[in-house]
Amino acid sequence: MAAAVSLSLGVIHGMVWLSNRKVRAELWFAVAAGCLTAYPFFDLQMMMAQTPEEFGRAARWALTPISLVIGAFLMLVHCYFGTGRRWLLVAALVSRGTALLVNLLCPHGLFFERVTDIRKVSFLGETVSAPIGEMGRWLWVEHLAAVIWTGYLLDASWRLWRTGGREGRRRVVMIGGGIIFILTAGLAQASLVVAQVIALPVAVTLTFLILLTVMGYELSRDVLRAAHLASSLKDSEQRLELAASAAQLAPWEWDIQTNVIWTTNEGRRIYGIPPDEVVDFPRFISTVHPDDREALEMEVRATLDESTPFAAEYRVVLPDGSERWIGAAGRLERTPQGRPLLLRGVSMDITQRKQSEQELAQKRQDVTHLSRVSMLGELAGTIAHELNQPLAAILSNSQVGHSMIRSGKPDMEEMAAILEDIVADAKRAGGIIHGMRAMFKKETAMQVQPVDLNEAVQQTCSLLHSEIVVRKAKVKLNLAESLPQVIAGRVEIQQVLINLILNSLDAMKSAGAASSEVVITTERRDDLVIIRVRDNGPGISPEIQARLFEAFATSKPGGLGLGLAISQGIMKSFEGGLTGGNHPEGGAVFEMVLPVPA
Amino acid sequence: MSLTPPTVFIVDDDASICRSLARLVRQAGLDGRTYPSAEAFLEAHPAPPSRPACLVVDLQMPGLSGLELQQRLLESHSSCPVVFISGNGDIPSTVRAMRQGAVTFLTKPFDNDDLLRAIGEGLEKHRATLAAGQQVSSIRERMKTLTERELEVMSWVITGALNKQVAAELNVVEKTVKVHRARVLEKMQAQSVAELVRLCALVGFAAAEPS
Numbered sequence: 001m002a003a004a005v006s007l008s009l010g011v012i013h014g015m016v017w018l019s020n021r022k023v024r025a026e027l028w029f030a031v032a033a034g035c036l037t038a039y040p041f042f043d044l045q046m047m048m049a050q051t052p053e054e055f056g057r058a059a060r061w062a063l064t065p066i067s068l069v070i071g072a073f074l075m076l077v078h079c080y081f082g083t084g085r086r087w088l089l090v091a092a093l094v095s096r097g098t099a100l101l102v103n104l105l106c107p108h109g110l111f112f113e114r115v116t117d118i119r120k121v122s123f124l125g126e127t128v129s130a131p132i133g134e135m136g137r138w139l140w141v142e143h144l145a146a147v148i149w150t151g152y153l154l155d156a157s158w159r160l161w162r163t164g165g166r167e168g169r170r171r172v173v174m175i176g177g178g179i180i181f182i183l184t185a186g187l188a189q190a191s192l193v194v195a196q197v198i199a200l201p202v203a204v205t206l207t208f209l210i211l212l213t214v215m216g217y218e219l220s221r222d223v224l225r226a227a228h229l230a231s232s233l234k235d236s237e238q239r240l241e242l243a244a245s246a247a248q249l250a251p252w253e254w255d256i257q258t259n260v261i262w263t264t265n266e267g268r269r270i271y272g273i274p275p276d277e278v279v280d281f282p283r284f285i286s287t288v289h290p291d292d293r294e295a296l297e298m299e300v301r302a303t304l305d306e307s308t309p310f311a312a313e314y315r316v317v318l319p320d321g322s323e324r325w326i327g328a329a330g331r332l333e334r335t336p337q338g339r340p341l342l343l344r345g346v347s348m349d350i351t352q353r354k355q356s357e358q359e360l361a362q363k364r365q366d367v368t369h370l371s372r373v374s375m376l377g378e379l380a381g382t383i384a385h386e387l388n389q390p391l392a393a394i395l396s397n398s399q400v401g402h403s404m405i406r407s408g409k410p411d412m413e414e415m416a417a418i419l420e421d422i423v424a425d426a427k428r429a430g431g432i433i434h435g436m437r438a439m440f441k442k443e444t445a446m447q448v449q450p451v452d453l454n455e456a457v458q459q460t461c462s463l464l465h466s467e468i469v470v471r472k473a474k475v476k477l478n479l480a481e482s483l484p485q486v487i488a489g490r491v492e493i494q495q496v497l498i499n500l501i502l503n504s505l506d507a508m509k510s511a512g513a514a515s516s517e518v519v520i521t522t523e524r525r526d527d528l529v530i531i532r533v534r535d536n537g538p539g540i541s542p543e544i545q546a547r548l549f550e551a552f553a554t555s556k557p558g559g560l561g562l563g564l565a566i567s568q569g570i571m572k573s574f575e576g577g578l579t580g581g582n583h584p585e586g587g588a589v590f591e592m593v594l595p596v597p598a
Numbered sequence: 599m600s601l602t603p604p605t606v607f608i609v610d611d612d613a614s615i616c617r618s619l620a621r622l623v624r625q626a627g628l629d630g631r632t633y634p635s636a637e638a639f640l641e642a643h644p645a646p647p648s649r650p651a652c653l654v655v656d657l658q659m660p661g662l663s664g665l666e667l668q669q670r671l672l673e674s675h676s677s678c679p680v681v682f683i684s685g686n687g688d689i690p691s692t693v694r695a696m697r698q699g700a701v702t703f704l705t706k707p708f709d710n711d712d713l714l715r716a717i718g719e720g721l722e723k724h725r726a727t728l729a730a731g732q733q734v735s736s737i738r739e740r741m742k743t744l745t746e747r748e749l750e751v752m753s754w755v756i757t758g759a760l761n762k763q764v765a766a767e768l769n770v771v772e773k774t775v776k777v778h779r780a781r782v783l784e785k786m787q788a789q790s791v792a793e794l795v796r797l798c799a800l801v802g803f804a805a806a807e808p809s
Contacts, residue, residue, distance in 0.1 A: 381686050381688075382686060384685065384686060385658070385684075385685030385686035385706075386685070387685075388685035388686070388705075388706040388707055389612045389614070389615060389685055389706065390614065391706065391707040392615055392618075392683070392685070392706035392707035392708065393612070393614040393615050393617070393618040394618075394707070395707040395708070395709070395710075396615075396618035396619060396621075396622050396707075396710055396713075397617075397618040397621065399622070399709070399710040400618070400621045400622050400625050400710065403625060404625065414621070418618075418621065421614055421617060421618065424614070425614050428614075466658065466685070466686065468660075469611070469658045469659060469660050470658050470686075472663070474660070
């Protein structure tokens, strides 16, 4: 009967393990129960033994399933508690194996050196055999093994007791305590019988059976709990789906190995994919706006290669041709071998947010443009002068050329020189007008492109040349020899520069500085490119300093106080910055900072 | 008058303007010289020009501006006329330039004929000034040959006083005054007392005060 109970418990837990291979404890429990199935036969054999030899043989073989059971228990505790020291486990298993080996080498097992006689004792109303013999020489090996595995069990239990919380403590009591108590009691009983202190059969089947039942109950609780979890998981999945669709979030999952993308109905709706269509990665990419595909694919590749969290914003073209902005974020899961397994995340329709962002950007662009135009308006006089220089030279040169021809004997060499000068001056005037038109032109969006900052500084200074001359100031350029290009709007960078230079000129003029000098330096510092504009004016007053970049903060009579606020906005839109303060040696110093593109 | 053509000094920080104006001036048969800044011009010509010349100056230049150059010239008693050219002439600058005796003020871009006319006007003025200056110095030279007594007599003669009156004033006989007067007229190369009066006025020689 005991064998039948063990076997059925073994089979049940073996199947549980088969259904979920992660629960190793179930496997070891099944092994233990399976081994225990064999034991009652030896137990019965011992009890029914008629000669000492018969008893000795049975006792010798009986230790084999017992050893395996103990080994399986140790593994079970190792898996179920997860707290034991590995080296102690190995020592326990090795010593257990050694004891079994010694046992098998002795003719009557290791408990008895020799079974000399059989006596009949009464046990539970039956008359059964009990051995009489000399205690085994090697019994200490069995005891040593017992000490080691008990030590392991105690250690693992103690550690779980300290760290495991309530659930862990219950495990310790039910499993650890049970195993230790039963195994120790069984061994003690066997030893006492062998030592003939008490006259009982060596029947340990019953004690093992009690232990097996307790542990079976304990492990079944896990199985029951798993079933309960599965049902509540389904509930919470439904709740999640409800919440996701209410929040217009579309969860998705891309199985990278099979290349199948799963998503909810909401997900299919926002990507414009019919409900029954099977979606793979190329199909998904085909929904994305052609202009956004490359960036998206790069982001996916970065996630697959480097496990960076996936985050992207892109446009989707719906079957009816309309566009929709999607924001998506996700996380990669890998196989234990490190291969990409699953990309899981959510998508969201962010069209409205994008639209208001674009409207905001448009307004900012308008303000920037307006301030640029008004700034250029102030410079109109000197810019006209700048334009008049080449025009005056052209007019004068062409009149001279004309009268040379009229004189009938033109000096051809001089004529060539005149025409060369006219061409150069016309180009110069064209350049000024071109630059002005770029500054005045109103783009719907910023024209962001690679910009050589040294060139931008030089162009700005030539545009301001007359203004600087009229204001009797000097501008000194201190340009770095090799400066990496930055990604920015050329016109906007020039606008910030003009603003800073004019501020400096105004400050120095109001202070009546004897020799106004603006020094413009470009340099690279680590991953940044810096344009520094420094003047030798009176510096920034403390009351303005704190509100320097706020709108409507101004120290200039008649100033609106928008220049620096707008300039800082411009620099931030290029992922850079604008800072300002006083130089320790006097004057104000402003730094335009832009990142070097990766 | 020497045969070398008058000089036009062109001061502009814009090299192209300098070249085109130099061509224009050379075509008009004048000697054109260009300078990139007022400082460069002053360094090359510390003393006022002694021959007919005209200055064509840009109003706005780094360093000394056109107006400041004009100021320096006035301070060094240079009579060289100045023609201003500017790409952006504001009224205050124009007024100041004209008040400081500029020939004219041209706004770029200007017609070549306008500039040549202004230069011609300037040269004419300078020529006259130089000529006046030469006459004054020759009168001064002549005055240096007069004795103390002759100067005294001249200061009386130009008041229009008769020999008799002069003699009374100087406590000498009338005949002596007559001799002095003849010598003064001769030394001053004056044909008449009226011319003597004009010469004296030119050099600012004061007439005597009747007591």
